[in-house]
Amino acid sequence: MYIRQTSLFSFKEIIKFQQQSRLELILANIDVSKLANELRKPSNSKGPKGYEPEVFIYSLIAMQVEKIDTIKDLVVKLKENPVLRYCCGFDVLGKVPSESTFSRFLEKLSNSESLEQIFHDLVIKAKELDIIDGEHISIDSTKLDSFEAAKPKKNIVHDGTNPNWGMKKDTNGNNIRWFGWKLHILCDSKSELPLDLLISPASNYDGTMALPLIKQFFENYKDTFKPKYYAMDSAYDLDYVYKTIINEYQGIPIIAYNPRGSYAPPEGLDEAFNPICSGGYKLVYWGKDGNYLKFRCPHALGRCDCPHGMNWCSSSNYGYTLKVNYKENPRYYGYPLRYTDVWKKQYDKRTSVERCFSRLKCYLNLDNVRSKGIKKVKVHAILNCIALISGTIAINTMKSLSKAA
Template identity: 20%
Template sequence: MGPEDKYSQIFEHLNLAPVLSALGKKNHRGRPEKLNIPAMIYSLLIAKMENIEFVSALVRRLIHSHEFRVQCRFTGSDNIPSQSSYSRLIHALEQTGMLEQLQDRLVTSALEEGFVSGTHLAVDSSMVEAWDCQFSESASKRRAARREQKKHEAPVAEQLQLEHPETEPKTVNEPLKKPRYSKPGRPSQAEKERRREEMEAYEQSLGPFQKTIEAMLPYTYDELLTALPRQAARCDKKNTKGRMTSYYGFKANLLVDTNSQYILSGLWSSANPNDQRMAVVLLKGLLLKFPMLKVKHILGDKGYDCAAIYQLIHSLGAYPAIALIHHKDPPAGMNLDYTPVCTQGHAYRYDSFDAKYETLKYTRPSECQGCALSGSDCQKVFKIRIQTDLRLHSYPARGSERFTELYKKRTAVERVFAYLKEYFGMKRTRHRGVRASVDFQLSTLAYNLSKFALDKLNQQLRNSQQIA
């Protein structure tokens, strides 16, 4: 397809009426609007598809290419927006959250059309480097030097206030200092009670992303989204070779349908929060956005192996399929997949799953057919309820062929990350702070729009072939 035909097919399914209602003028008084807001949004999406990284490059192309202006839906009477105009639009999109609503409406349309089943979902995260990563170290040193200089130049009254911080009122979001006790000897009962009260007050002052993952579960999706850190930060993680590497930037977190590879939900955060915390936010918002979904399995790698994640997935009516981290050796009579083994060390075969009682059924291994111990010391059938330990026992059972085939579908989310970084401009972000989340939402929206347009074209082609 030519560019004009391609973009017309893609933007046909994008309804910008809610965006214009949120960003437009509230009344007809005052100076008229001189900017074509829909064309500016189209141009930002086309910039993602054309790998135009900078807003300045986008403005230059609009100025020098009449064909590109037509593709972005600018008319001859429209003024070419400046970089400042695009900056104000990005800020407004971030403040209103309209891009996330457009994404949810598009996924809902894909569900209604039957393009998305939602049976098997995969969750994963990927790092996105910030543009100013090479300047982060020197900039942080300069900021620290300026703070130290201001501290020495402060007047005497301000220095006295800093020497007695307990007299200053603390803000609501500022956590208390963690109490430390270094006094030797056994504390008295009154001292124990005082320490317990201090520790409880400290834990209450922590934000949702500073608490344990289990303590994050009672929070609602909106509360977690409000407290989500979105500033660029430095993070250490292991690469594919197992070596620790450090990078400065953000983290993109996705929840993807494995069959259709649609992005159902995405979050943009700092690089600091681990994958398990971001999975809590994604899963809490899943059924809130798409209550019609009937999820059967949620797939994840070892980074999501946490008891709280298993509990949250099970509360959604789904079953987790997550690779297991072995913190300790399995008990006697079980292998590393927590499958029963016979006295000769042969693993029992996974047979079936009873959904009513949530019970896994294992039958005697084929190697035990001619064994002399099969009648007495070798049990014929094992039944294990997954509720005994949601982390260790999953449906289908780990180590079985069904689990292996199901877990292979998790690579869909990795392919989506590859598409986003290679074809939709998510390799790194030029924006800073919370505005970088708009850059991420534009990439995911352009990806889902392209997939939806392609599915609609394929559907029309199949219908025309059936009629013919």
């Protein structure tokens, strides 16, 4: 099953607008006042007054929306295009900052946490508008190539802040190697919008980043969200990930099983992770009682004709019964049961994070990292996420108003 969002309008709709109206709609939803005040020069500082921080912020967001490759190209387009200048807050007939001025501002921006707060505020606004639900979330990563020249592994400093070599499998199972970073996103499955993100060197294993990302998500939003389902692919199939989601966050992990080279299912289970009896027959699921999952003898229920009968496993007329505390071994005995229709329905929603990445790369500028250092790479990712969420808010608000009119 391939889940498609039908009740919401996606960012793709706003891309059809003309440049001026598109940028105006996106920038109108972004409150940069707090960040601008933080980055504004003190009133008693010496030297030329310069440009207001707002115009730099809007220009950097416009750079992502218009898929402008470099700061140098941004400056050229601002000079040549009065519509772009107007949308970003510059005087239509006035001057624009130089490339070096933009670079200095980007350096200041990378040392501020207020840009991230703008991102979180937009997420909360989208939730208040019922665009974001937050009950079902998906987690995955995508590759980002480094702007820095590739280095041999032996010359890389592994301190968590430098790009390095990574490898992932594409949709066809082929290995892809690159030098750079990974963007880890926690995504809302309803809206297919990012809720939180982390940047790591490319070599970081996806599974180890799930819990830091979830922890950061709850710290950033406090009691705003309480997800029920956490969908992830087999890279996150780690026992401690299941247990932490269940016991600490009271959620339900929906994670694909990773056999890790084994040629048979775990002992006592068949290929679909159904418990089997000593005769090799599939036990029948008989409900959940608190933390316990109950399974009964299929012969006692008339589901099979075991040559040994019921007495082979139990002397009870009820037949053999297996009770499993799923919280003690959630990787094998999850709830809902792995590979049932209910489980598959929730797992299919995991593709929402893949479409989130697709929009960030196809309609925006995520795949075009042009800055060095993990802080600036994070700024680049957040700017793209801000544009994606703001544009989605704008198009849904506009459509709602037109329906109400």
